[in-house]
Amino acid sequence: MKKTAILLTAICATALLYVSCSSDNHEETTSTSLTNIGASVAVDTSNEMDLNTGLLISTSTSTTGKTAETPTGICASITISSPNGTEYPKVFLADFGTVGCTDNNNLTRKGKLKVTLSGPITTTGSKMTIERIDYSIKGIKLEGTIEYTNTTTVATVPQWTRKVTNGKLTDLQGGVYTNSGIYTTKQTAGVDTPLVLSDNVYEITEGTHTVTASNGETLTLTVKEPLIKKYSCLFISKGQLKVQGGILNGVVDYGNNDCDALYTYTHENGSSFNLSM
Numbered sequence: 001m002k003k004t005a006i007l008l009t010a011i012c013a014t015a016l017l018y019v020s021c022s023s024d025n026h027e028e029t030t031s032t033s034l035t036n037i038g039a040s041v042a043v044d045t046s047n048e049m050d051l052n053t054g055l056l057i058s059t060s061t062s063t064t065g066k067t068a069e070t071p072t073g074i075c076a077s078i079t080i081s082s083p084n085g086t087e088y089p090k091v092f093l094a095d096f097g098t099v100g101c102t103d104n105n106n107l108t109r110k111g112k113l114k115v116t117l118s119g120p121i122t123t124t125g126s127k128m129t130i131e132r133i134d135y136s137i138k139g140i141k142l143e144g145t146i147e148y149t150n151t152t153t154v155a156t157v158p159q160w161t162r163k164v165t166n167g168k169l170t171d172l173q174g175g176v177y178t179n180s181g182i183y184t185t186k187q188t189a190g191v192d193t194p195l196v197l198s199d200n201v202y203e204i205t206e207g208t209h210t211v212t213a214s215n216g217e218t219l220t221l222t223v224k225e226p227l228i229k230k231y232s233c234l235f236i237s238k239g240q241l242k243v244q245g246g247i248l249n250g251v252v253d254y255g256n257n258d259c260d261a262l263y264t265y266t267h268e269n270g271s272s273f274n275l276s277m
Contacts, residue, residue, distance in 0.1 A: 033248050034273060037265055039177045040211040040219050043169050045235060045277055046142050052231060054115045054130045057092045059197060075101035090117045105234055111135030122194055124152045141170040158187040181209020200231040219245035233259040235277055
């Protein structure tokens with residue numbers, strides 16, 4: 001099977017973290033479809049980034065007073081409030097400013113993330129809701145709400161559902177990608193150190209999300225093989241997604257568990273494209 005190592009110019013111009021490119025003489029339909037795959041991966045990546053931020057803020061931040069010391073790795077100012085005058089719900093507001101600030105991963109963010117905890121996220125039934133307010137990463141505007149609900153039934157295997165509603169990504173060229181979906185996530189490492197996030201490893205075992213481009217093309221991405229997400233890695237490092245929609249019918253493969261930005265799309269006819277976030 002021949003692999004073509006490419007990132008089309010369209011992908012480089014529009015997507016969240018697609019930083020390296022080479023040219024190739026593919027048809028416009030292929031270019032557009034690969035761009036939609038790239039945007040879909042960017043949607044998922046940004047959701048994971050914001051979830052990590054929500055976990056870091058709510059786990060690391062002091063719960064006394066309205067203003068908190070900013071956790072390491074977050075460049076926003078953090079404020080805390082308890083709107084009902086009780087311990088929960090608790091609201092954390094991360095303000096990255098209108099000019100923006102750059103974090104340890106060299107990502108510039110603007111706007112605000114509002115993180116609301118109904119209870120400790122390690123407690124079954126508790127929910128963390130992340131709302132985006134005039135928010136962007138590297139100039140890519142992100143909208144929508146992430147709901148992260150603890151559904152643990154066995155204490156040694158923490159589990160959550162991650163639901164995205166009213167998601168929207170607007171790229172640097174004005175392309176719009178609406179999205180929604182739900183994943184099931186379980187924690188496979190770091191359970192014994194609940195206040196330490198760096199050793200956490202999560203496994204997305206099942207779920208589907210849909211991404212609709214401004215041209216009307218809809219992609220459905222379904223977990224084919226469990227996705228491995230290390231908290232210490234910026235991107236998913238292993239696993240596969242089944243991709244269907246338009247002319248596309250294939251698999252996104254995230255590789256061999258390395259902390260890199262690389263992934264591969266392989267079409268049903270055997271054509272393969274090496275891509276990068």
